[in-house]
Amino acid sequence: MKTEKQHIFDKPKNVQRVLYGLFGTLVLLLALEPLVHKHPYFAWEEWFGFYAIYGFVACVLLVLAAKYILRPFVKREEDYYD
Amino acid sequence: MIEFIPPAFIFILGALAVPLLRGRFKSAYMMALPVVSFLFLLSTQVGTAWEVHFLGFDLVPFKVDRLSLVFGYIFHLISLIGVIYTLGFKSDLEHVAGLVYAGSALGVVFAGDLFTFFVFWEMLTVSALWLIWARRTRASQAAGFRYLMVHVFGGLVLLAGIIMYISEQQSVSLGFIGLHSPATYCIFIGMGINAAWPLLHSWLTDAYPESTVGGAVFLSAFTTKTAVYALARTFPGTEPLIWIGALMTAFPIFYAVIENDLRRVLSYSLINQVGFMMVGIGIGTELSINGAAAHAFAHILYKSLLFMSMGAVMFRTGKINATDLGGLYKSMPWTALFCSIGAASISAFPLTSGFVSKSMVLDAAAHGHMSIVWLTLLFASAGVFHHSGIKIPFFAFFSHDAGHRVKEAPVSMLVAMGIAAFFCIFLGAYPKFLYSILPYPVEFVPYTASHVLFQLQLLMFSALAFTLLLLSGIYPAEIRAINLDADLVYRRGGPLFYRAMAAVLNGANRLADQLFTGRFVGGLSRFARHGPAHLLLLVMKPYWAVSGLSGQEEVDAREKFRRQVEAGVLPISILGLFAMIYLGLLFLL
Structure with missing residues (x-):
């Protein structure tokens, strides 16, 4: 019997590499921040890591709100309207 | 010697001959229509206007200015892409409906009077309907009827407004209207229904996912963007649009997170993207109107690219729910790549089209010191990456392997996706091209070190949130269920x-x-x-x-x-x- 070809993400090691790549990028992005010249419109844009924190918190809140607040209200069986 | 034929005529009359042709000639003919029409359009000067005296009114069935040209160009490009994408389908109904639909949108964009505008506006609804019904399922029939009802209602509101407005103004010319009387409110709301404003949006998320594989590509491009054009023409600087737009960017992303049907996820994110354009129109400065037009241009390409990739998945596997998909990168690598490019563009990664267009709207909001609006748009930017940027490619092509071993998408589909993907990157890497066709001169510089870095921080930390939530099991599991929305009413x-x-x-x-x-x-x-x-x-x-x-x-x-x-x-x-x-x-x- 022919075994199926191994694909890139079939190896857990490759998945792990992607994750390490992500974490490395994050550290790099924060490390670069002091080096760039900011031209902010709002005061909070000057805080260190504002965009990073905002993006992270926004997404966590988004998922939690969608899962625990919206879904219990709106979820119905697939044949609800039939 | 014919100097010029308006695009709407070429598309609509040209479409009628499609069923008579066969084979390669038919394919060549369908691709030639948008190309020929585009060449005619290139030869026109800004300021061209045709005037016709009819029943005591001065009609202007064709008028060109810089705002209509942006939309005219992108509508031609996406028509060509859509035609190529659907070449493999043996459905004359879809081909004809698609071309008439595109022609109607072009008719609206180049209309110089309210009468012509309204006629093409209604043709848009009628032709779009067949792209939904052509799926020939019970669900698509029902969704099509609901689509028709909502748009007939919207059309009547608009018509009532137009009739009152014409009697107020004693003129049918189409230009700035602005909110000041019952007539103008009717026109505003009539257009708003097509723009999928909050609570008036559910026709979109109801009908688009029920349309045909190719139909969704056309649908995602024209109806809402025609409304964006119409509002930019008639209601620029109307403040309620800022709040409507901000709400539009925010609320659909919650739905998109818990939605199972991936084309419905895209429909919610379509509303979210149109929200950015509404904000741009509402702010009404040169920068923000440019931003709205640029974002419409970029959005049409990446949104249709995403719909094309999901259409290809549906075409090959017959499935579209996240619960039934996963691991398709193994058998459809090209589709996965193109989908990822579309996903990166909608998320506004640097070097993609979304980056150079969305930031104009955000900057315009910042210029106006609208902190709440700006924070909402930033939240929506992170959110859209979360559900369109990651969720769509991840659940379709990666995630757990659902065991589909299918062929790669047909060549015509891959070519269409390739063209769209090329433009997503081309516009992002070379924004001058896009900026040169915008209604107003552009001084905006998208690529500053801080802008690139902050955008990457925003996106990559959103990715971190997704990864952590997924690994910890908190990320909401895909469930075979539907979610109630305003269409419940x-x-x-x-x-x-x-x-x-x-x-x-x-x-x-x-x-x-x-x-x-x-x-x-x-x-x-x-x-x-x-x-x-x-x-x-x-x-x-x-x-x-x-x-x-x-x-x-x-x-x-x-x-x-x-x-x-x-x-x-x-x-x-x-x-x-x-x-x-x-x-x-x-x-x-």
């Missing part, structure tokens, strides 16, 4: 209204039937039969009493008299009797 309210009306009106009907046909008609016929006898007896009784008839004789006489009257065999005619009574009365008085 008419999907449940409609039948309820029907039943209520049935109860009230059928009740009234039954009551009327009982009263009129049952009692009134019966009574009338009884009166016609027995009434005269009773009336005459009133006269005869005193007469008999005076003539001294005994009890039994009177009963007999009464019975005989009644029989005679009812049979109509009285010795004298009834009229004669009445005449005598009348004369007697005259004599006495």
